[in-house]
Amino acid sequence: MKQVEILVIGGGPAGLCASLAASSLGAKVLMCERDDVPGGQLVKQTHKFFGSEKQYAGDRGYQIGQMLVEKVAADPNIEVWTDTTVLGYYEDGVVTCEHEGAHVKIKPQRTVIATGAAEKFLSFPGNDLPGIYGAGAVQTLMNVSGVKPAERVLMVGAGNIGLIVSYQLKQAGVDTVAVIEALPRIGGYLVHASKIQRAGIPVRTGYTILEAYGNGKVEGAKIAKIDEKWQPIPGTEEDIKCDTICLAVGLSPLTELCWQAGCQVEFIKELSGHVPITDDFLETTVPGVYVAGDVSGIEEASSAMVEGRLAGLSAAASLGYGKDVAAEQQKAAMAELDELRAGPMGERIRMGLEKVAAKGGAK
Ligand SMILES: Cc1cc2nc3c(=O)[nH]c(=O)nc-3n(C[C@H](O)[C@H](O)[C@H](O)COP(=O)(O)OP(=O)(O)OC[C@H]3O[C@@H](n4cnc5c(N)ncnc54)[C@H](O)[C@@H]3O)c2cc1C
CATH class of the missing domain: 3.50.50.60 (FAD/NAD(P)-binding domain)
Incomplete structure (x- = not known):
């Protein structure tokens, strides 16, 4: 001992x-x-x-x-x-x-x-498909292992981690097609949000992920606007084509x-x-x-x-x-x-x- x-x-x-x-x-x-x-x-x-x-x-x-x-x-x-x-x-x-x-x-x-x-996770249909990561895991792949983790990412969560990792993905040559956030406002520092918006990455507040889909790996996600009770608003569903979904939800x-x-x-x-x-x-x-x-x-x-x-x-x-x-x-x-x-x-x-x-x- x-x-x-x-x-x-x-x-x-x-x-x-x-x-x-x-x-x-x-x-x-x-x-x-x-x-x-x-x-x-x-x-x-x-x-x-x-x-x-x-x-x-x-x-x-x-x-x-x-x-x-x-x-x-x-x-x-x-x-x-x-x-x-x-x-x-x-x-x-x-x-x-x-x-x-x-x-x-x-x-x-x-x-x-x-x-x-x-890292916290989210439950939604398809969340066990290969290609769904915690944002911190993607950061480890990029910044510690030197691996380009994706080509097109949907980032879920606009707190500091979601915003910072989106920017670092951009620096690594990966497109973040959108950052979606369930809250009606951006949770992270606005300086990080402005930086990614200037880089052409849209931050869409009041949105949630409904499901991920793909044949053996992520090929896309369905997202929708939510109401004040956090329920998806019918008719607002959108299809986002991506090969990776990053969860930055706390x-x-x-x-x-x-x-x-x-x-x-x-x-x-x-x-x-x-x-x-x-x-x-x-x-x-x-x-x-x-x-x-x-x-x-x-x-x-x-x-x-x-x-x-x-x-x-x-x-x-x-x-x-x-x-x-x-x-x-x-x-x-x-x-x-x-x-x-x-x-x-x-x-x-x-x-x-x-x-x-x-x-x-x-x-
Ligand atoms: C993307 C991102 C951006 C951030 N940006 C900022 C920023 O700009 N400014 C800022 O101030 N903070 C920032 N933070 C937050 C900051 O990194 C954390 O708050 C801080 O690292 C917490 O320190 P800690 O030592 O408590 O935990 P950690 O840094 O998580 O360290 C905990 C350590 O414990 C080890 N460990 C866990 N369990 C065991 C075990 N059973 N046995 C042995 N070892 C174990 C882990 O491997 C780890 O090395 C950021 C975080 C992230 C993820």
Whole structure:
């Protein structure tokens, strides 16, 4: 059994920042990442990020990821296990993982769960045809594996992911014939929407997909306008010829390990699904188990990095590290999160966090 002070599960922006923060106070960290390279979603983000300079706004996502990965690799307090999937969290606090072909047991004193999120899917006739992908999967094919994934795409969902992936498809020489969105308005940042509209890609709000069809693979889709009760309006059906349908209809927090650990988990719509209830320091209802990033509610890389920092500091401080500095650094991270969540774009998250507080947490 491997004994560690702090186990960080997931090597995305939240896990990387949690590891660096815990190490900065002197704690020894093991970070497990199921992919062969850490970085999480950042690995495939070729666009420039928004936000504040403190969270590297203006840099491209993959550059931010690279910078964090290099810092972690150079840190003697942090051991990184890649190609390592954490499988279980048991009642006695033992965590199991698959590592180098073996089933390995780890006994951490503290754990930070930073497993991110999974793409949501939609049910409609034909949704199991080859050629139907989550938008994130298409991004992985293009930007990580260098594969041109399609010729003609129908994108479902006009949030940031649908808009950004449509633009990246265009850059890869793929036509996005339309972006359809059930809501009456575009959900993503208008700067992303304007960019794709300037590139000639129509964004059609108030539309849904009725079905996908094709002989053994996607050859097209039927779409229709919907009314205020989200019902298709008869007579508005259209046939869209495409070889690929991308679903960009949201993400759900990947909370399986939180459930296994016995954390209180509640459904909070504004945070995009079931999320663990945490206190101000991102500790869950199971003492010694912390969360950070999309697993605690779908937000952005900027907040995932700050949450990671806060969770890492809190886990290390609870082991007695950084007695003189931890409290001040934790306070600074909390203030940064408040700043990121201020303003109209943060309203949904603020509402979600109020619900977390009402369920017994104190975010
Ligand atoms: C297309 C797209 C565009 C985006 N654009 C922006 C943007 O412009 N600005 C912005 O701020 N944010 C953006 N985001 C959001 C941002 O990427 C995420 O909010 C952020 O990556 C969340 O960080 P995380 O560390 O919580 O999760 P992730 O980045 O998802 O990392 C989680 C990591 O955990 C690993 N993992 C999961 N389960 C296990 C397990 N059991 N064992 C071991 N490892 C595990 C995963 O492999 C992954 O590497 C974008 C996201 C997408 C998809």
